[in-house]
Amino acid sequence: MPQKPKDSPSGKNKVARIDFRFRRELAEKIEGDLASFCYQCGACVGDCPATTYGSDFNPRDIMLKVLYGLGDELLGENSILWECTNCYNCHERCPQDVKPVEVIISLKNMLADLGIYPPAVEKVIQTFEKTGRTVPLSDAVNRQREKFGLPPLPEVPMEEIQKLIEPDSEEGEKD
Ligand code: SF4
Ligand code: SF4
Numbered sequence: 001m002p003q004k005p006k007d008s009p010s011g012k013n014k015v016a017r018i019d020f021r022f023r024r025e026l027a028e029k030i031e032g033d034l035a036s037f038c039y040q041c042g043a044c045v046g047d048c049p050a051t052t053y054g055s056d057f058n059p060r061d062i063m064l065k066v067l068y069g070l071g072d073e074l075l076g077e078n079s080i081l082w083e084c085t086n087c088y089n090c091h092e093r094c095p096q097d098v099k100p101v102e103v104i105i106s107l108k109n110m111l112a113d114l115g116i117y118p119p120a121v122e123k124v125i126q127t128f129e130k131t132g133r134t135v136p137l138s139d140a141v142n143r144q145r146e147k148f149g150l151p152p153l154p155e156v157p158m159e160e161i162q163k164l165i166e167p168d169s170e171e172g173e174k175d
Contacts, residue, residue: 132156
């Protein structure tokens with residue numbers, strides 16, 4: 001975890017020490033290392049819906065905290081990261097191809113590894129484990145699809161999904 005800022009010898013300036021362990025752990029996640037290319041232009045902020053909720057959510061600020069290795073400000077209970085809607089607007093706007101949303105998803109995965117996620121996310125996980133979908137399929141969905149000339153949604157291959165969720169379960173059954 002990052003060390004708290006300390007007073008400089010003169011006592012005038014605060015010094016933050018970069019937590020490289022947090023940055024290394026994030027870099028091991030898919031696209032987690034992309035924040036290194038962020039030059040803090042702020043283009044990702046302008047079209048981010050999560051910045052309008054009245055909270056302090058700001059993708060540029062999140063990338064800065066990653067660069068500074070301030071993991072403990074991002075990976076705690078009630079993390080602001082869950083306010084990201086995964087809309088990908090930031091991905092389209094970023095001139096550096098940082099893909100802030102992917103970095104944020106990697107951070108959310110780190111939170112999930114720690115067992116920290118809001119009840120709404122837990123519900124989505126349960127629905128996915130049960131049905132293979134993050135949103136339960138209803139007759140209304142297929143009626144709507146029919147209206148637009150689309151075929152009904154296919155059955156979800158739950159066995160294949162189960163193998164992906166728990167790759168060792170088959171091995172265990174064979175033993
Ligand atoms: S994906 Fe998240 S961070 Fe990016 S614009 Fe959408 S809400 Fe904002
Ligand atoms: S648009 Fe890209 S480079 Fe600019 S602040 Fe956002 S993540 Fe960083």
